[in-house]
Amino acid sequence: HGKRDLTGKRVLISAGGTREFLDPVRFIGNPSTGKMGVALAQAALHRGAIVTLVHAAIEPHLLAPLRNIRTISVTSAAEMQQVMRECFSDADWIVMAAAVADVKPTTYSAEKLAKRDLPDRLPLSPVPDIVAELSTLKQPDQRLIGFAAQSGDIITPALEKLQRKKLDAIVANPIDQPNSGFGVDMNQAVFIDRSGRQVHIPLGSKLQMAHQLLDLVQEIS
Numbered sequence: 465h466g467k468r469d470l471t472g473k474r475v476l477i478s479a480g481g482t483r484e485f486l487d488p489v490r491f492i493g494n495p496s497t498g499k500m501g502v503a504l505a506q507a508a509l510h511r512g513a514i515v516t517l518v519h520a521a522i523e524p525h526l527l528a529p530l531r532n533i534r535t536i537s538v539t540s541a542a543e544m545q546q547v548m549r550e551c552f553s554d555a556d557w558i559v560m561a562a563a564v565a566d567v568k569p570t571t572y573s574a575e576k577l578a579k580r581d582l583p584d585r586l587p588l589s590p591v592p593d594i595v596a597e598l599s600t601l602k603q604p605d606q607r608l609i610g611f612a613a614q615s616g617d618i619i620t621p622a623l624e625k626l627q628r629k630k631l632d633a634i635v636a637n638p639i640d641q642p643n644s645g646f647g648v649d650m651n652q653a654v655f656i657d658r659s660g661r662q663v664h665i666p667l668g669s670k671l672q673m674a675h676q677l678l679d680l681v682q683e684i685s
């Protein structure tokens with residue numbers, strides 16, 4: 465990709481897996497490594513964008529090549545929500561590639577709980593839906609893109625999320641196919657925009673897929 469077609473565009477990307485701690489050593493999380501979000505940040509930077517990356521837990525070595533990108537590190541969904549809110553109005557495109565844990569333990573203990581004090585059943589509470597809130601703040605010239613990691617039928621739940629969360633587009637990607645989804649360097653997806661356009665992105669590197677996604681975001685009408 466030799467284009468500098470995103471020169472001056474401000475792109476805000478979330479990446480990685482949020483963690484909801486029960487005590488200092490135990491958390492609810494997910495296997496996200498941040499590779500897709502980091503690939504998007506690299507692709508956007510390469511094409512001239514001004515990139516901000518808000519990342520929860522990611523593989524630490526991924527951050528090394530991200531000079532020239534503003535990076536902000538968070539842990540929980542509530543922290544990610546706070547930072548995304550603050551950065552939102554300065555962004556033209558917002559891409560939520562982060563895997564946000566849907567629930568958190570209802571209570572947090574600042575002291576490590578002894579094994580015998582761990583409950584048989586852990587009370588859970590919902591975390592805020594970050595992208596759904598951002599869509600209520602969205603200005604007409606902003607574009608808000610979500611991801612939907614799915615197993616089985618990836619399209620139906622992604623369409624439902626696109627509509628319910630009022631997104632401009634959603635990237636449905638399978639987590640039950642070889643060489644796709646969490647942690648690996650490859651991915652495949654179906655991009656669905658608000659007009660109903662569906663584009664299949666075949667198996668390729670996450671960087672290739674990032675460039676194709678940026679092309680498709682540009683084409684949203």
Ligand code: C5P
Nearest residue numbers: 560562564591592593594595610611612
């Ligand atoms: O988890 P779910 O499949 O609903 O995620 C779809 C999209 O919503 C993703 O872009 C994800 O980053 C975002 N999301 C969020 N806040 C949540 C859950 C998901 O912003 N609490």
